[in-house]
Amino acid sequence: MKKAPTIRDVAATAGVSVSVVSRVLNPDSGPVAPAKRQDVLRVIDELGYRPRAAARELSAGHALTIGLVVTDLSNPFFARLADRIVWEARSHGVQVVLMTTQEDPHLEADSLDTLLDRSVSGVIATPTGGNIEKWARLQDLGVNVVFVDRTIEELADVDVVSIENFDSARRSTEYLIGLGHTRIALVTGPRQTSTGRARINGYRAAHEEASLAVDPLLIRDVPFRGDSGGDAVGSLLAMPQPPTALIVANTAQVQSSVRRLVQVGIRIPDELSVIVFDDNPWTELMSPPLSVIRQPLDMLAVHSLELVLGRMQGKLPDGPRFIEVKADFLARNSCAPLAQTAIH
Amino acid sequence: MKKAPTIRDVAATAGVSVSVVSRVLNPDSGPVAPAKRQDVLRVIDELGYRPRAAARELSAGHALTIGLVVTDLSNPFFARLADRIVWEARSHGVQVVLMTTQEDPHLEADSLDTLLDRSVSGVIATPTGGNIEKWARLQDLGVNVVFVDRTIEELADVDVVSIENFDSARRSTEYLIGLGHTRIALVTGPRQTSTGRARINGYRAAHEEASLAVDPLLIRDVPFRGDSGGDAVGSLLAMPQPPTALIVANTAQVQSSVRRLVQVGIRIPDELSVIVFDDNPWTELMSPPLSVIRQPLDMLAVHSLELVLGRMQGKLPDGPRFIEVKADFLARNSCAPLAQTAIH
DNA sequence: TTGTATGCGTTATCAC
DNA sequence: GTGATAACGCATACAA
Numbered sequence: 099m100k101k102a103p104t105i106r107d108v109a110a111t112a113g114v115s116v117s118v119v120s121r122v123l124n125p126d127s128g129p130v131a132p133a134k135r136q137d138v139l140r141v142i143d144e145l146g147y148r149p150r151a152a153a154r155e156l157s158a159g160h161a162l163t164i165g166l167v168v169t170d171l172s173n174p175f176f177a178r179l180a181d182r183i184v185w186e187a188r189s190h191g192v193q194v195v196l197m198t199t200q201e202d203p204h205l206e207a208d209s210l211d212t213l214l215d216r217s218v219s220g221v222i223a224t225p226t227g228g229n230i231e232k233w234a235r236l237q238d239l240g241v242n243v244v245f246v247d248r249t250i251e252e253l254a255d256v257d258v259v260s261i262e263n264f265d266s267a268r269r270s271t272e273y274l275i276g277l278g279h280t281r282i283a284l285v286t287g288p289r290q291t292s293t294g295r296a297r298i299n300g301y302r303a304a305h306e307e308a309s310l311a312v313d314p315l316l317i318r319d320v321p322f323r324g325d326s327g328g329d330a331v332g333s334l335l336a337m338p339q340p341p342t343a344l345i346v347a348n349t350a351q352v353q354s355s356v357r358r359l360v361q362v363g364i365r366i367p368d369e370l371s372v373i374v375f376d377d378n379p380w381t382e383l384m385s386p387p388l389s390v391i392r393q394p395l396d397m398l399a400v401h402s403l404e405l406v407l408g409r410m411q412g413k414l415p416d417g418p419r420f421i422e423v424k425a426d427f428l429a430r431n432s433c434a435p436l437a438q439t440a441i442h
Numbered sequence: 443m444k445k446a447p448t449i450r451d452v453a454a455t456a457g458v459s460v461s462v463v464s465r466v467l468n469p470d471s472g473p474v475a476p477a478k479r480q481d482v483l484r485v486i487d488e489l490g491y492r493p494r495a496a497a498r499e500l501s502a503g504h505a506l507t508i509g510l511v512v513t514d515l516s517n518p519f520f521a522r523l524a525d526r527i528v529w530e531a532r533s534h535g536v537q538v539v540l541m542t543t544q545e546d547p548h549l550e551a552d553s554l555d556t557l558l559d560r561s562v563s564g565v566i567a568t569p570t571g572g573n574i575e576k577w578a579r580l581q582d583l584g585v586n587v588v589f590v591d592r593t594i595e596e597l598a599d600v601d602v603v604s605i606e607n608f609d610s611a612r613r614s615t616e617y618l619i620g621l622g623h624t625r626i627a628l629v630t631g632p633r634q635t636s637t638g639r640a641r642i643n644g645y646r647a648a649h650e651e652a653s654l655a656v657d658p659l660l661i662r663d664v665p666f667r668g669d670s671g672g673d674a675v676g677s678l679l680a681m682p683q684p685p686t687a688l689i690v691a692n693t694a695q696v697q698s699s700v701r702r703l704v705q706v707g708i709r710i711p712d713e714l715s716v717i718v719f720d721d722n723p724w725t726e727l728m729s730p731p732l733s734v735i736r737q738p739l740d741m742l743a744v745h746s747l748e749l750v751l752g753r754m755q756g757k758l759p760d761g762p763r764f765i766e767v768k769a770d771f772l773a774r775n776s777c778a779p780l781a782q783t784a785i786h
Numbered sequence: 787t788t789g790t791a792t793g794c795g796t797t798a799t800c801a802c
Numbered sequence: 803g804t805g806a807t808a809a810c811g812c813a814t815a816c817a818a
Binding site: 099100101102146148149150151152153155156161163166170171172174177178180181184185188193194195196197198200205208211212214215216217235238239240353356357360378379380382383384385 | 445492496514524525528537538558582701704727728
């Protein structure tokens with residue numbers, strides 16, 4: 099177990115001073131004679147020298163690193179988001195430290211502290227909704243914060259990237275109304291979240307548009323964690339006058355919801371039309387293939403990274419940005435006109 | 443945008459020297475009077491002081507960080523593995539920097555360099571198979587390396603955690619043979635990988651045991667990336683004498699393989715019995731629910747983390763460890779006796 | 787028990 | 803063009 103060479107080793111064996119080596123390492127930091135540059139580069143290669151990140155960061159005051167704070171990587175939505183972000187970040191030479199919160203504000207608080215210790219220059223996060231002061235403090239310390247998928251409205255000055263929640267919910271609802279459904283159930287995220295509210299509003303808007311009353315009992319805002327989606331589905335199906343259509347707009351609860359549907363053996367779309375918010379490949383493999391609102395998480399990833407990096411390089415105008423990306427509705431075979439819907 | 447307080451700020455406002463502060467920060471590094479300790483702790487809290495990681499690492503010579511190198515987070519197997527590892531690591535106070543390789547040795551090489559720069563004290567990885575010297579160098583520099591799921595046999599002295607590949611393949615094959623099948627196809631990973639070979643051997647062993655000849659054309663070792671699984675399935679189904687059973691033992695290719703099966707509309711298990719290596723929840727949601735070899739990635743995660751941490755704390759005996767965890771076979775409804783299998 | 791001084795590896799400032 | 807040298811923030815050996 100030998101120890102890694104330092105800039106001094108390079109300087110010594112190349113017969114120059116550390117300043118010269120540093121300058122070839124950071125090309126724009128000063129002049130260096132072409133001949134010496136070659137020498138130094140050769141030695142660097144020979145010795146396998148690599149500058150230590152810790153030293154750089156200490157000197158620079160901040161790290162070429164961003165924090166990625168998601169709730170849970172076992173949710174394919176976040177997993178794929180993370181995948182794209184890591185990938186995109188790499189191509190810009192920035193590392194990603196990953197933290198998960200399990201939707202728990204305490205764990206989130208922990209993560210934010212740690213990120214601060216690391217002096218990351220940016221954070222991409224799906225906030226739990228708590229820790230307002232902590233997020234503010236982070237920003238105050240010069241960390242660029244970008245929220246993705248959700249947001250915290252109390253927090254000014256933070257960039258946000260999300261899908262068109264209102265519109266997506268409205269379109270799905272319209273589609274089902276167009277099929278003749280009047281009792282459409284909605285399983286969505288907590289009302290405390292921006293996402294949850296926007297989707298409920300979209301659902302409502304579609305009803306108003308069609309002069310349809312909405313039965314509040316058909317709207318279930320459930321937590322992101324646990325089996326809440328499945329439970330909601332169970333309870334909806336047990337209603338005296340059950341819904342003939344269902345929209346699962348809580349991405350984290352799609353799997354649990356669908357599992358319940360499969361378990362109770364309800365026939366889709368004959369007995370129930372179904373639309374889910376997801377972009378999971380397996381929705382296509384079911385029978386019938388599920389109609390989905392496909393979340394373009396490539397776009398989410400690209401935009402959020404663009405934002406942090408842009409901020410880091412100071413090449414973005416002041417003032418928070420709000421980017422909404424369109425989510426496509428993909429009709430497959432899980433929805434049918436009400437006419438052919440059996441009576442329960 | 444104010445700047446974060448340093449240890450000096452704390453020392454000053456607490457009316458002590460930096461060493462005292464440092465000692466309360468690192469309890470076992472020296473004595474400090476109870477009264478002063480309280481003072482310092484109070485000031486730390488008031489100022490919201492947190493030690494900077496970069497400075498600590500520079501001083502210590504290494505970081506309380508591990509690198510996690512996986513091929514691809516859009517593969518749920520790795521996503522969930524990552525989730526568990528991050529979770530487990532957090533509870534031990536170590537951060538995780540995440541990198542993906544896309545199965546590309548070049549990207550992997552890049553990642554290893556970066557990890558070196560960061561002076562991580564440990565790496566958990568799913569190696570691509572290349573970069574032998576680089577892995578060796580990493581170890582030589584004192585980085586604890588743990589391979590998970592796969593391994594590189596040329597590399598001595600590295601800890602490995604994997605599932606019982608040979609046994610899992612053998613049991614699946616035996617199960618199908620027991621059902622009367624004699625033409626069992628196997629889609630697995632590249633023969634260059636330890637995993638791929640072990641699974642082929644297991645498959646072979648089951649055949650020998652039953653005095654059954656193996657048709658080499660039924661064994662398809664395909665890459666981890668791309669649609670190779672689907673293509674293999676297509677080609678298998680097009681054989682003059684197609685298989686009556688299929689084992690997809692390449693976790694990364696399960697989705698593409700199953701998609702193909704769904705596309706061609708083959709009836710499972712009537713026309714084809716199917717077993718896949720996976721632990722993905724959606725396998726249960728299909729009709730019929732797929733029989734699977736369930737990879738206990740909780741165990742993989744826990745063990746690999748235990749190994750790196752154990753090495754980091756020097757509390758593990760010398761010499762490489764090889765941990766194999768059992769994978770359960772879960773019979774669902776995608777396999778049927780040959781008797782009821784239709785003639786193609 | 788406490789404080790002072792030095793080093794960790796780099797970058798940046800400034801003389802030369 | 804180049805080379806000392808002082809930060810950067812923390813830990814630590816050593817002196818007090």
